[in-house]
Amino acid sequence: MPNIKAAEKWAKQSEKRETRNKSTKNRLRTLFKRAVDSDENAAAQLAESAYDKAASKGIVHPNKAARKKSRLAQARKRAATAPPKPAKTRGKAKK
Numbered sequence: 280m281p282n283i284k285a286a287e288k289w290a291k292q293s294e295k296r297e298t299r300n301k302s303t304k305n306r307l308r309t310l311f312k313r314a315v316d317s318d319e320n321a322a323a324q325l326a327e328s329a330y331d332k333a334a335s336k337g338i339v340h341p342n343k344a345a346r347k348k349s350r351l352a353q354a355r356k357r358a359a360t361a362p363p364k365p366a367k368t369r370g371k372a373k374k
Contacts, residue, residue: 300338315354323355
């Protein structure tokens with residue numbers, strides 16, 4: 280435990296920020312994966328917007344947001360030129 284009263288407050292504030300930032304970062308990862316996997320332009324725009332917002336609030340570094348947006352654009356460009364992927368099947372294949 281901290282010896283200084285203000286340090287106790289700092290610890291509480293850090294915990295609050297950590298939980299809030301964790302949920303935001305988790306959401307960013309989910310949005311990125313959805314945008315890469317989907318063919319919709321809206322999903323990509325939503326992910327880019329979320330990264331910009333997180334960078335402006337200091338949750339992620341601005342360079343990381345720029346890198347993720349760039350990689351998202353590259354993935355969408357590759358998906359547009361590549362042939363469609365076969366559908367994934369769940370379970371065992373029947374013989």
